[in-house]
Every structure is written in structure tokens, then in C-alpha cells.
Amino acid sequence: MKTDIILAGVGGQGILSIATIIGQAALEEGLYIKQAEVHGMSQRGGDVQSNLRISDTEIASDLIPQGGADIIIAMEPMEALRYKEFLAKDGWIITSSNPFINISNYPQEESIINELKQVSNLILIDTDAVGKENNLSRSVNMILLGAASKALKSISFEKLCESVKTIFGRKGEDIVAMNIKALELGRNCK
Amino acid sequence: MKKLLLGDEAIAQGALDAGLSGVYAYPGTPSTEITEYIQGYCKSTGEKIHNHWCTNEKTAMEAALGMSFAGKRALVCMKHVGLNVAADPFINSSITGVNGGIVVLVADDPSMHSSQDEQDSRFYGKFALLPVLEPSTQQEAYAMMGYAYDLSEELKLPVLMRTVTRLAHSRAVVELGTVRPQNKLNPVNGTKDWVLLPAIARRRYASLIEKQDIIMDKAVNSPFNKYTQCQDKFKMGVIACGNTYNYLQECYPDGIDFPVLKLSQYPIPANTVRQIAQQCSTILVIEDGQPFVEEQIKGILPIECNVTGRLSGALPRTGELNPDIVKAALRMEQLPHLEKAETVVNRPPALCQGCGHRSVYEAINIVVKEFPDAKVFGDIGCYTLGALPPYKALDSTVDMGASITMAKGAADAGLFPAIAIIGDSTFTHSGMTGLLDAVNANSPITVIISDNLTTGMTGGQDSQGTGKFEAICQGIGVNPEHLKVVVPLPQNMEEITNILRTEIAYKGLSVIIPRRECIQTLKRKAKAKK
Numbered sequence: 060m061k062t063d064i065i066l067a068g069v070g071g072q073g074i075l076s077i078a079t080i081i082g083q084a085a086l087e088e089g090l091y092i093k094q095a096e097v098h099g100m101s102q103r104g105g106d107v108q109s110n111l112r113i114s115d116t117e118i119a120s121d122l123i124p125q126g127g128a129d130i131i132i133a134m135e136p137m138e139a140l141r142y143k144e145f146l147a148k149d150g151w152i153i154t155s156s157n158p159f160i161n162i163s164n165y166p167q168e169e170s171i172i173n174e175l176k177q178v179s180n181l182i183l184i185d186t187d188a189v190g191k192e193n194n195l196s197r198s199v200n201m202i203l204l205g206a207a208s209k210a211l212k213s214i215s216f217e218k219l220c221e222s223v224k225t226i227f228g229r230k231g232e233d234i235v236a237m238n239i240k241a242l243e244l245g246r247n248c249k
Numbered sequence: 250m251k252k253l254l255l256g257d258e259a260i261a262q263g264a265l266d267a268g269l270s271g272v273y274a275y276p277g278t279p280s281t282e283i284t285e286y287i288q289g290y291c292k293s294t295g296e297k298i299h300n301h302w303c304t305n306e307k308t309a310m311e312a313a314l315g316m317s318f319a320g321k322r323a324l325v326c327m328k329h330v331g332l333n334v335a336a337d338p339f340i341n342s343s344i345t346g347v348n349g350g351i352v353v354l355v356a357d358d359p360s361m362h363s364s365q366d367e368q369d370s371r372f373y374g375k376f377a378l379l380p381v382l383e384p385s386t387q388q389e390a391y392a393m394m395g396y397a398y399d400l401s402e403e404l405k406l407p408v409l410m411r412t413v414t415r416l417a418h419s420r421a422v423v424e425l426g427t428v429r430p431q432n433k434l435n436p437v438n439g440t441k442d443w444v445l446l447p448a449i450a451r452r453r454y455a456s457l458i459e460k461q462d463i464i465m466d467k468a469v470n471s472p473f474n475k476y477t478q479c480q481d482k483f484k485m486g487v488i489a490c491g492n493t494y495n496y497l498q499e500c501y502p503d504g505i506d507f508p509v510l511k512l513s514q515y516p517i518p519a520n521t522v523r524q525i526a527q528q529c530s531t532i533l534v535i536e537d538g539q540p541f542v543e544e545q546i547k548g549i550l551p552i553e554c555n556v557t558g559r560l561s562g563a564l565p566r567t568g569e570l571n572p573d574i575v576k577a578a579l580r581m582e583q584l585p586h587l588e589k590a591e592t593v594v595n596r597p598p599a600l601c602q603g604c605g606h607r608s609v610y611e612a613i614n615i616v617v618k619e620f621p622d623a624k625v626f627g628d629i630g631c632y633t634l635g636a637l638p639p640y641k642a643l644d645s646t647v648d649m650g651a652s653i654t655m656a657k658g659a660a661d662a663g664l665f666p667a668i669a670i671i672g673d674s675t676f677t678h679s680g681m682t683g684l685l686d687a688v689n690a691n692s693p694i695t696v697i698i699s700d701n702l703t704t705g706m707t708g709g710q711d712s713q714g715t716g717k718f719e720a721i722c723q724g725i726g727v728n729p730e731h732l733k734v735v736v737p738l739p740q741n742m743e744e745i746t747n748i749l750r751t752e753i754a755y756k757g758l759s760v761i762i763p764r765r766e767c768i769q770t771l772k773r774k775a776k777a778k779k
Contacts, residue, residue, distance in 0.1 A: 069596065082420065086253055095419040096255075097362070098278055098708070103634065105598030110419075119498035121419040124572040126586030140590035148585055161599065163638075166592045174592050 061114035062213045063123045065142045068134030069159045070102040073200035076226075077132060078109045080204060084214045084222040085113045095121040104161055106138055113213055132207045134200060135159045136171045136183075143178070152178050153207040155186040155199065182206050184248050190241075198241035205245020216246060254423045256416035259387040260354060261286035263394025268429040270321035270349070271299030273309035275678060276707035277328030278363040279417040280356035284326055285710075298431075302704075304713045305649070305678040306331035310338040313351055317407075318443065320435030321349040322398050329357040329368050334649065334679065336373070342407045343377040344453045345443045349432050350401035352394065354410045356417045359537045360569035363414075363706075365629070365648070367567065369538030374409040374515060378457055380464050381515040382410045382473065383491035387421040389473060389513065395429070400467065404460060413537050415569065416492045465516055473513035476521050479528060483507045486529035487579075488522070488546070490536040496575040497535060512542065522546050526554040533578060534558035537570050597637055605765035606632040608737035609699050610640040612745040613668070617642075620753060623666045624659060628652040628680070630672035631705040631767075643670070650679025656694040657687045665693060666753045673700040677714035681721060684760075688726040693756045695749070698722075699737070701767040709770040722760050731755060737763035 064081070068074040078094055085092050095110040110123045125144050131152045133139030139154035146152065152175065158168055175181055184206055186199040195202065201223070208216050220239050227235045254262060261283045264272070274284040288300045299316070303309035306327040313323035325335070332339060332355050339353060355373070358364040374381035382397055384390035390412065397408045441449055468474065486508035489497045494511045508528045510521060526532060526546075532554060534543040543558035550556065557563035563578045564570065576583060600607050609632070617623045627633055627643035628651065636643040645655055652669035660667045671680050676698050687694055698718060704710040714721060722732050731752060735745045745763065752759035 070598065082253060086422065091422065092253060093419060093421050095415060098282070098418050103598035103601060103631065103706075104596075106596040118421075119502075120495045120572045121415055121421075121492075122496075122571045124499065124576070124584055126584030127572075137593055138596075141593045143590040144586050144588065146587055162594065162596055164594050166594060170592045174590055178587075 060213050061112065061116070061118070062130065062211060063128050063147075064111040064113070065123060065128045065131045065145055066109040066111060066133075067131060067138040067142055068107060069138065069161070070104050070107050072134040072159070074107060074109055074134055077200050077204050078111050080219060080222045080226055081111060081113070081211070081214065083225055084218040087218055087222065088214060090115055090213065091118050093118045093121045106141060108142065115213070130207060130210050132203060134203060136168075136175060137166065140171060140174055146178065149180065151180040151182065151210040153182040153203065153210060154184070155203055156183045157185065157187045182248070184245070189244060189248065193240070193244060195237060195241045195244070198238050201238045201241035202245035202248075205242035206248050208242070208246050250425045251422050252425060253420055254387055254391075255282055255418060255420050256384075256387050256390050256412060257282035257356070257418070258286045259391040259423045260394060260410075260412065261290070262423070262425065263391040264324045264352065265290060265298070266426060266428045267395040267398045268322050268431045269298055269324055270431045271313065271316045272324045272326060273299070273303050273313045274326035275303050275306050275309055275331060276704050276710045277331050277356070278707055279358060279414040280326045280328045280331075280354065281707045281710070282417070283354060302711050302713065306335035307338060310335040310342070310353070314338060314342055314345065317347040317349040317351045318437050319349065321432045323349065323351050324354060325351065326354045327356070328364065329355055329370050330364060330366065330648065331355070332370055332373055339373065340377045341445060343379050343457055344445055344450055346405040346453070347401055347407055348435070348437050350398035351407040352397045352401060352410055353407055354412070357411060357413045357538055359413055365646070367538065369541050370409065370411045371515060371538070371541045374411070377409070378461060379406055380404065380408050380467060382408060383513050383515070384410070384412060384416065384473075385491050385494045385511065385513055387416070387419070387423050390416065391423050392426070393473065395426070396472070404464065406457075406460065411491070413492055413569070415537070465518070468514045468516050469518040469520055471514035474518060474521070475511040476525065477505065477509045479506070479508045483529045485531045485533060486510070486525045488512055488525070488532060488534045488542060490534075490542055493535040493537055493570055493575065496570060496572045499572040500576050500579055500581055517542055517545055517549070519549050522549055526550045529554070531555040531557060533563055535564065535570065535575055535578070598634060599637065600631060600634050601768055603768045604631070605701055605737040605763060606635065606699055608739055608742065608745065609670070609697065609763045610635045610642045612742060612749055613642050613670070613697070614640060615746050616749045616753060617668070619750065620666050622664070623668060623753070624664060625668045625670060626652040626655045626659070628669075628671040628675050630675050632670060632672055632699055635670070649675050650683055653680050653683035653687060653694075653696055656696070657683065657690065657692045660692045660694050661690070667694045668697065668753065669694060670697045670699060672705070673698060673702065673714055673718065674704040674712040676718070677712070681725065684722070684727070685725050687758050691757050694758060695753050696758070696760045698760060698762045700762050700764040702764070703767045703770045705767045705769065709767060709773065718762055727758060727760050731757065731759040732762075733759070734762045734764055737765050
């Protein structure tokens with residue numbers, strides 16, 4: 060079984076941390092991984108994406124073809140839409156509904172949400188609100204990952220939590236607990 | 250042992266395991282992480298391997314040559330345009346040859362994700378008459394390093410290894426091999442081979458030419474070149490270079506049933522190419538970068554064989570390849586997919602909020618309004634983003650250091666005022682020599698060295714001139730009365746604009762150094778302290 064994931068957001072929003080958590084979990088599961096990242100100029104407030112491919116058989120390309128992504132996980136709604144043509148027929152978009160407006164010609168929020176809603180498998184989360192309500196504003200990317208975990212069929216939720224422990228372990232127990240709470244909250248978002 | 254590694258990290262690990270004694274590099278996307286990985290390794294293990302950043306790619310290449318002269322294995326890393334800077338020692342290193350092995354690792358950037366051109370470094374390898382390696386996977390990148398050092402020491406020549414952004418910045422699980430110890434000190438002795446006076450260079454060049462048959466043999470029998478033969482005659486065969494072999498495989502998940510040559514070591518193995526041509530009436534050449542192979546094999550093959558690729562139009566002439574582009578060239582159907590989104594606009598990168606370069610551009614824009622004829626010559630780094638809105642402050646950006654020299658040339662032509670803006674790391678990389686030209690001519694230009702105490706764009710590596718800029722400028726001969734330092738903060742705007750105004754109006758050379766630490770490195774330090 061293969062899972063092809065596109066992670067999208069704006070430079071600095073923490074999509075590479077999401078990729079690292081999933082990647083670590085996949086490694087623990089003994090799966091094949093390929094993960095193409097963006098470094099350099101576009102990290103300065105521009106759009107960033109990562110192609111993350113996980114499979115129990117060997118993976119050829121580092122890049123996902125159009126129509127091939129099982130999941131798009133996005134920290135920002137317009138960035139989710141940017142990769143629409145890469146979504147598989149029965150693929151999922153899991154995105155934060157909170158726009159990141161650092162350009163003057165940012166489209167009407169309503170038209171972005173409307174176009175997103177044309178995708179049949181959509182999970183739209185007000186991650187900022189969930190983060191604020193639960194005092195987890197610094198872990199919104201983990202809330203999103205939690206929400207995406209249901210669509211992440213090749214990796215169990217327990218493995219994701221273990222992976223959070225491994226990756227955040229050296230930052231202390233509090234940080235680990237906070238991120239696991241964020242994961243759980245996200246998973247229980249409808 | 251297995252590790253999840255970026256292509257760059259796999260290369261670094263491969264070099265470490267091959268007995269590396271020194272890495273020499275200047276930061277440049279997408280090559281930076283190789284040196285950073287080795288730095289991290291040395292920090293955590295305490296192992297003695299030279300790993301400090303160099304001032305530019307030329308000094309890096311030359312230092313590596315020195316380490317090789319002394320008998321040890323050296324790695325030189327750079328992005329593709331860096332090889333232009335290092336071209337002089339690189340080309341001549343094929344004439345001196347090596348003692349300890351040298352691998353010159355060049356990371357190309359097809360699609361210019363973070364570059365000003367998409368030049369293909371394989372041409373440099375051919376130009377210098379050296380073997381070239383091009384890995385297709387992270388695992389191969391790892392394995393190739395040990396192979397490359399052995400090959401380098403066997404042939405007594407440097408080996409060029411070319412990678413591309415897609416491989417450099419993609420992670421996969423890599424199985425590590427055995428570790429070889431470093432070479433012992435064993436300097437070149439009793440020969441004048443390295444003294445490239447014409448009489449010696451002629452002899453050395455002849456010996457390089459003599460080695461070409463062996464180098465070709467190595468490519469024909471390379472463990473990294475794979476020719477999948479087929480019994481019958483075929484309409485089409487494929488030559489897939491390096492990384493693009495993955496895209497071809499992606500198109501045929503159940504296996505490929507036509508002749509394929511996976512090419513990962515050059516020179517192009519002419520005999521293998523002739524073989525595949527005998528089986529196919531058309532050959533599609535899939536290569537990232539420029540049509541390096543396609544162009545050459547048109548000269549190898551009989552006219553009856555139709556060679557297609559980026560040159561023929563079967564693949565796009567520019568930009569990075571991907572599975573969809575390769576699929577189209579193979580005339581295969583794409584997966585069903587949705588249309589591109591309608592409500593999406595571009596989100597170009599921008600200078601960070603609170604970055605000192607912002608205040609510098611604000612000041613420039615205020616003052617330049619008062620000088621309608623003023624032109625601003627930019628340079629390479631984060632501050633190149635000053636060309637984009639909201640500042641739109643730059644009239645040119647060409648290569649490392651060109652701000653100062655272009656401003657001088659324009660001033661020579663009578664343009665006034667000519668303003669140059671260059672970062673601290675770019676200034677020491679290639680700006681100092683240009684400043685000397687400007688000093689000697691007392692050019693009426695204003696040079697702004699926007700000093701954020703780091704190499705920002707590539708992620709905050711040490712900048713070689715930190716703490717030395719006033720001394721460097723004075724040493725080069727800048728008049729101390731026209732050498733000004735300011736702190737680029739919004740509250741200092743009046744002071745900065747006043748100084749800028751006075752120095753731009755001055756009909757001689759001025760240097761202004763706005764200095765404030767990069768907020769990214771500042772944040773990182775604060776985080777580390779916690």
C-alpha cells in the first residue's frame with residue numbers, strides 16, 4: 060500500500076515538522092519513504108510544499124504525479140488549493156481554514172473556501188480557534204496532523220504519537236504532552 | 250545501519266565513510282546541507298576533519314587541491330554557478346591531477362528554484378575531460394562517494410559529481426556501508442607535475458588526453474550505468490540520466506519492456522549507446538538540465554536513428570522534469586485529475602518582518618526619489634528580494650559581486666548616481682576586488698554593504714568577514730571620511746537617509762555599512778539559550 064502526501068503552507072508555518080513526524084513513524088513501521096522538500100529562497104514567506112511518499116514497496120520518483128496524491132495537508136487554505144490538480148480522485152484535503160495574508164492581492168476568503176468545498180473529501184479546521192481555546196497556539200501544525208491521521212491509513216495513530224515523543228523528546232515532557240494533546244484534539248475534530 | 254537522509258546528507262555520509270579529511274565549500278542552495286552535515290558530525294564526534302566554510306568556491310577548490318597534494322581526500326561542494334567562480338582551479342586540476350582523491354560535488358538547480366540560471370555542470374566535466382557521476386537515488390549518492398574517491402585516486406584525477414535540487418533536497422532511507430580510515434599525510438614528492446609552466450603543462454595535458462580511453466572504459470563498465478537489453482527490435486528506447494530514471498520507473502510500475510540505458514557515469518559510453526541504437530528506431534533522451542546527452546549522441550549515431558529529447562521538443566527545453574512531463578513524452582495517459590485551482594495567486598518570497606535589509610531599502614527608496622537619474626545595482630542574497638514589491642528597489646542582479654563592479658562600469662560611462670548594494674558574505678566572496686577597482690578610479694559610486702553578520706539566504710552560515718569590514722574597506726583604500734556605519738532600524742531612518750543623501754551626492758567613492766544581526770540567526774540563538 061502506498062500513501063502519497065502533499066504538505067503545503069507558507070514558509071515558517073511548520074510543514075517540515077509535520078513531514079518529520081510522519082517520516083519518523085513510517086521509518087518505525089519499516090516502510091519506504093521519499094520526501095522532497097523546499098529549501099532556500101522560497102522559505103522566506105513564500106509558498107512551500109513537500110512531497111511525502113510512503114509505501115511498503117520501493118518508491119521510484121521523489122515527486123508525486125498529478126492526480127496521485129492521496130492526501131493534501133495544508134496549513135493554509137489557498138496553499139491547499141494550489142496543488143488541487145495533484146489530488147487523486149478519491150483523495151482527501153485536510154487544511155486549516157485560517158488564511159495567511161502576506162500579499163496584497165490575496166483572493167476573497169469566501170471564493171477560496173467555496174472552491175475547496177467542491178472537493179468531495181474535505182476536512183476544514185479553524186486551527187487558530189482550536190489552538191487558542193486549548194492553549195495550544197504553538198502546536199497548530201500538530202492539530203492539523205491529528206485531523207489528517209484518519210486519512211493516513213498506512214500509519215497508526217499510536218505510531219504518530221510515539222514519533223512525537225521521539226522527535227520532541229529532547230525538548231522536555233511538557234512539549235511532548237502539549238503536542239500529543241494537539242494531535243488528539245485534531246483527531247477528534249469532525 | 251539505516252538512516253533517513255537528504256540526498257545532500259547521503260553524499261556527506263558517503264564522503265565521511267570514504268575517509269574524508271576535509272570539506273571545502275561556500276554555502277549555496279541546493280548544496281549547503283552537505284557541509285552542514287559534516288560540521289554536525291564533527292561537532293558530535295569530535296573527529297578531525299576540516300569543515301569551516303570558505304570565502305568562495307575558488308578558494309575552496311584550491312584548498313582542496315592543496316589537501317590532495319598532501320595526500321588526503323578532499324571534498325569540494327558548491328551550487329552550479331559556484332563552479333563558474335571555481336572554474337579556473339577546477340579546469341587546471343585536471344592538468345595537475347590529484348594525489349589524495351578529490352570529489353567536486355556540484356548541485357545544479359533545474360527550474361531555478363533558488364538560482365539565476367539552470368546551467369548544466371556536466372558540460373564542465375566534459376570541458377575539463379574528467380569523469381562525471383550523476384546519482385539517481387539517495388542510496389546511489391551514498392555509494393558513489395566511496396567509488397568516486399577510489400576512482401579519483403586510481404586515475405589520479407578529480408571526479409566531478411553532479412546532483413540536482415530534487416535529489417539534494419529529498420529524503421530517503423539509506424543503508425550505510427563500511428567505514429574507511431583517512432589517508433596518512435603523503436605529500437607529492439620528487440616531481441614537477443604540479444608546476445604548470447607551459448612545458449610541464451603540455452606534457453601533463455598529453456597525459457590527460459592519453460587517459461581518456463581509460464575514463465571511457467570506466468564509464469562503459471560502470472556499476473552505476475545500467476543497460477537493460479531486449480531481444481527484439483523496438484520502436485523506442487530510452488536513455489534516462491541520473492535522477493530522471495526514477496520518473497521513467499514511476500511511469501511503469503509493473504516494469505519496463507523496452508531497451509533502457511540508465512546513465513549515471515560519463516563520458517557517454519559510446520558503445521553502449523550504439524548498442525541501444527541498433528535495437529530502436531527512436532531514442533528518447535530524458536535528462537534534467539540541458540540537452541547534454543541528446544546533443545552528443547546525435548554525433549555518435551547513424552542518421553537512421555531518430556534521437557529525441559529536450560532539443561527535439563519531445564521534452565520541454567527548460568525547467569525541471571517530473572513524472573507527468575516524462576509521461577507525456579512517452580505518450581502515456583495522465584492519471585485522472587482535477588483542473589488547476591482558479592482562486593490561487595502567487596505568493597512570492599519576501600524579506601522577513603523585522604529584517605534590517607528592510608530599513609536599508611526604505612532609506613534607499615526615500616533618497617533615490619530625490620535623484621531621478623539614480624540606478625541601484627543589486628547582488629545575490631536575501632536582499633535580492635528588494636527587487637520585489639513593496640520595494641522594487643533594484644535595477645540589476647547578475648552574479649556574486651557584480652553590484653560594485655557594474656556600478657563602477659556605469660559610472661565610468663557617465664551614469665550618476667550609481668549605487669551598489671551587496672551583503673556582507675557576498676562582499677567577501679567576490680566584492681572586495683571590485684571595490685579595489687573602484688578605489689583606484691575614485692569612482693563616484695556609493696557602495697552599501699548590508700551586514701547582517703551571516704550568510705542569510707542559505708540559512709545562516711558563518712560569514713567570513715564578520716567583524717572585519719571597516720578594516721577591509723580601509724585596507725583597500727576607502728577614505729575613512731566616506732566610510733559610514735549605521736544601524737538599520739526604523740527609528741534611525743532620519744540618520745540613515747541623511748548619510749545616504751550626503752554620500753550619494755559626493756562625487757567620489759563612499760561605503761556605507763548598515764549593520765544589524767539577521768533576525769533568523771538571532772531567533773535561533775535565543776531559542777538555543779532557553
